[in-house]
Amino acid sequence: MAKLYFRYGAMNSGKSTALLQAAYNYEERGQHVLLAKPEIDTKGADRISSRLGVDRDVDFLIRPDDDVRALFAVHRRRVQDRAEDALIPESAATGARPDVACLLIDEAQFLTPAQVDDLLRIAVTDGIPVLAYGIRTDFQTRAFPGSARLLELAHTLEELKTICRCGRKALFNARLVGGRFVFDGDQVAIDELSADRVTYESMCARCYLEESAGRLR
Numbered sequence: 001m002a003k004l005y006f007r008y009g010a011m012n013s014g015k016s017t018a019l020l021q022a023a024y025n026y027e028e029r030g031q032h033v034l035l036a037k038p039e040i041d042t043k044g045a046d047r048i049s050s051r052l053g054v055d056r057d058v059d060f061l062i063r064p065d066d067d068v069r070a071l072f073a074v075h076r077r078r079v080q081d082r083a084e085d086a087l088i089p090e091s092a093a094t095g096a097r098p099d100v101a102c103l104l105i106d107e108a109q110f111l112t113p114a115q116v117d118d119l120l121r122i123a124v125t126d127g128i129p130v131l132a133y134g135i136r137t138d139f140q141t142r143a144f145p146g147s148a149r150l151l152e153l154a155h156t157l158e159e160l161k162t163i164c165r166c167g168r169k170a171l172f173n174a175r176l177v178g179g180r181f182v183f184d185g186d187q188v189a190i191d192e193l194s195a196d197r198v199t200y201e202s203m204c205a206r207c208y209l210e211e212s213a214g215r216l217r
């Protein structure tokens with residue numbers, strides 16, 4: 001049975017790099033994958049960018065009101081038709097219909113809970129493995145709605161680790177505006193304030209609590 005995987009971590013834990021590597025591993029074996037991400041992430045537009053300099057266009061973007069399962073079915077059909085047109089020798093020999101081997105989702109924390117429900121249906125009912133990559137918690141240490149649902153539903157959870165400035169494993173994502181730590185504000189703020197640039201620092205619990213003077217949310 002195909003499964004839903006949630007690979008989560010703090011910011012800068014190499015999630016996009018891991019996603020692109022996973023896509024490459026499938027394609028190296030001659031398999032087809034689909035890449036998607038929520039539209040809310042304005043930073044990369046319709047590309048998945050890794051800090052190592054590798055980047056790639058997504059196959060489709062997911063808007064907040066989109067039916068992810070229907071959207072996936074449209075793009076799955078496109079892959080099937082294109083692969084059949086190309087007359088791939090090995091599939092012609094075996095008679096197997098070319099299909100999507102895996103759906104890869106970047107920035108999965110920005111999906112709605114209902115869209116994450118659809119990811120489980122794509123895996124279990126439609127039989128296509130889904131690998132979702134995302135950040136577990138926001139700058140106030142609360143789970144993003146999409147991440148909360150993925151933690152509830154995923155068959156397999158895998159943590160991608162990164163290091164705090166002190167050397168411990170980073171757990172949280174502290175927000176800086178104009179270089180100063182802030183602990184109030186909207187959950188999503190991606191470079192939207194031009195005068196006071198928003199950045200994030202991945203931190204262990206001890207360093208976070210020091211900067212927040214003990215505050216967690």
Ligand SMILES: [Zn+2]
Binds near residue numbers: 206
């Ligand atoms: Zn630390």
